[in-house]
Amino acid sequence: MSQAVPYTIVIGLEVHVQLLTRTKLFCRCPTTFGAPPNTQTCPVCLGLPGALPVMNRRAFELALRTAVALQCRIPPRTKWDRKNYFYPDLPKGYQISQYDLPLATNGYLEIADPAGRFAPKPIRIRRAHLEEDAGKSLHDEAAGVADSRIDLNRAGTPLLEIVTEPDIRSPLEAKTFLSELKLLLLYLEVSDCNMQEGSLRVDANINIHIPTASGMVATPIVEVKNMNSFRAVERALQYEAERQYVEWQATGLTKENAPKQTRGWDDQAEVTVAQRRKEESSDYRYFPDPDLAEVTIPAHQIERLRDEMGELPGALRKRLEQQYGLDAYASDVLVNQGKAVVAYFEQVARQCGDARRAANWIQQDVLRVLNERHIGIEQYPVAADELAELLRQVGDGQLITSRAREVLERMVQRGEKLEQAIAALGIQSVSSNQLRELCRQLVEANPRIAADVRAGKRQAVGALVGQAKKRNPNVNPAEVQRICLELIEQSE
Amino acid sequence: MPVEINPALVRHIAELARLELDDQLIQRLASDLAEILAYVERLDELDTESVQPMAHALDLTDVFADDVPGPCLERQEALANAPKKDGEFFLVPAVL
Ligand SMILES: [Zn+2]
Numbered sequence: 001m002s003q004a005v006p007y008t009i010v011i012g013l014e015v016h017v018q019l020l021t022r023t024k025l026f027c028r029c030p031t032t033f034g035a036p037p038n039t040q041t042c043p044v045c046l047g048l049p050g051a052l053p054v055m056n057r058r059a060f061e062l063a064l065r066t067a068v069a070l071q072c073r074i075p076p077r078t079k080w081d082r083k084n085y086f087y088p089d090l091p092k093g094y095q096i097s098q099y100d101l102p103l104a105t106n107g108y109l110e111i112a113d114p115a116g117r118f119a120p121k122p123i124r125i126r127r128a129h130l131e132e133d134a135g136k137s138l139h140d141e142a143a144g145v146a147d148s149r150i151d152l153n154r155a156g157t158p159l160l161e162i163v164t165e166p167d168i169r170s171p172l173e174a175k176t177f178l179s180e181l182k183l184l185l186l187y188l189e190v191s192d193c194n195m196q197e198g199s200l201r202v203d204a205n206i207n208i209h210i211p212t213a214s215g216m217v218a219t220p221i222v223e224v225k226n227m228n229s230f231r232a233v234e235r236a237l238q239y240e241a242e243r244q245y246v247e248w249q250a251t252g253l254t255k256e257n258a259p260k261q262t263r264g265w266d267d268q269a270e271v272t273v274a275q276r277r278k279e280e281s282s283d284y285r286y287f288p289d290p291d292l293a294e295v296t297i298p299a300h301q302i303e304r305l306r307d308e309m310g311e312l313p314g315a316l317r318k319r320l321e322q323q324y325g326l327d328a329y330a331s332d333v334l335v336n337q338g339k340a341v342v343a344y345f346e347q348v349a350r351q352c353g354d355a356r357r358a359a360n361w362i363q364q365d366v367l368r369v370l371n372e373r374h375i376g377i378e379q380y381p382v383a384a385d386e387l388a389e390l391l392r393q394v395g396d397g398q399l400i401t402s403r404a405r406e407v408l409e410r411m412v413q414r415g416e417k418l419e420q421a422i423a424a425l426g427i428q429s430v431s432s433n434q435l436r437e438l439c440r441q442l443v444e445a446n447p448r449i450a451a452d453v454r455a456g457k458r459q460a461v462g463a464l465v466g467q468a469k470k471r472n473p474n475v476n477p478a479e480v481q482r483i484c485l486e487l488i489e490q491s492e
Numbered sequence: 493m494p495v496e497i498n499p500a501l502v503r504h505i506a507e508l509a510r511l512e513l514d515d516q517l518i519q520r521l522a523s524d525l526a527e528i529l530a531y532v533e534r535l536d537e538l539d540t541e542s543v544q545p546m547a548h549a550l551d552l553t554d555v556f557a558d559d560v561p562g563p564c565l566e567r568q569e570a571l572a573n574a575p576k577k578d579g580e581f582f583l584v585p586a587v588l
Binding site for chain 1: 496567580
């Protein structure tokens, strides 16, 4: 897509996802978030001498499930390595990670924008590997406290690191990729993806390519950290691309003659700030962890995971469009709400017999309530079969749309059942005989209007519709109009 | 392929290991390390043409534990060996 800037942005992402296990990756300490500090530790995750790590079966399966869903190449065997560095929140002096035999490589995830701001494209996944988290360091910057405090509850929690190729060409694409990845992980039920609790963390590598008279120039790559929301990622990358352009104009520094840099996003100031890092720290001296056995991945295990995977967002969007005739926008909105909303929609659509009406009502009326109340569809007061029955009555002409909205509103606000709400609002369905009789009376009582209509002023019938609604608010205006016109023509 | 163990390399390794070494010790360690590596390099004399590469000395794979919580240490126990603590946290010289 066209950009108003004289350069191309090149972005790769590194995403750390905390897997939904009950216990840590190599010991059986719980992973409960928010436990009092240093109450979820044992000799293994404290790095005490003689303790031995044992791989969490569930963590491995969740990682593998994700790798399969990301269409990755999965090797027949994989191993774990020690990544050596010193930091106070890393008690062993090394992190158990995966270096040269990660459990997944060469995958991809498709991204698209329903608003068409970029063309649909696959973002390649370079690798995904399973590793342990570090503990937490707390720095009390105020009060001049000299010490940092360390909480090791999080040390050893399973993380899946997912690294993309530098295929992302704009901050919007980066944000879209992250939303799509998060949605996929939620569908797979491998992570809760809660960014506030650190279950999903994002780092980005970014530089820009500038066409010049002497060929394409690439600026030094910058790794951006500390982005705490997808919105922050988008803004940090926007800022950083522009900053690199300005800096290149001033210094002429390129990827070839300047080292990679790390910068942190300051959400308040809306700038990236250079972080100091020792050159030595990138020398991790990986070697295979002798305490952990290799893991073999037989082909039938991958097949089984593929079979059990269920429908994923990309395929689901297409099915909703094909099976129910929804437009791309509507299917995107529903799928992005998660599996439970899609299931709710499908039940309403099936039972009311009009999928587009079901999609419209869910988008306009149901999702509004979910957003206002910050609840999931499970807590929505109106069950799918009740909404379906309401919409069926709208489709039959038994209930007019405006009254149906009042009924739904009442069901939501007061938790009433459909019948109750209809009765409480004094809505009685009008039988076709009643309706015909009402129209006959109106035509008879208004000979001038009938004459106008016969003379070709068909819109004059509107006055009869108005009168009908006054006499009985439950009548269907379109029906009244149709019957009145019919009666007037018959009486000619 | 033998690596030349010079004082600069020893200094780099010491830095990574957070060891503070004086110049005299660095000289001695350089020759010690060179000797040790030369000794280990004798393994290169073995013909490994027909041996499968391996990441682990044991013929053992797929060791797993179930995802079921077990006991943790009491906090006082966990903090017991720390040189500095405040009853809740490990305390370390300020980082960052
Ligand atoms: Zn533990």
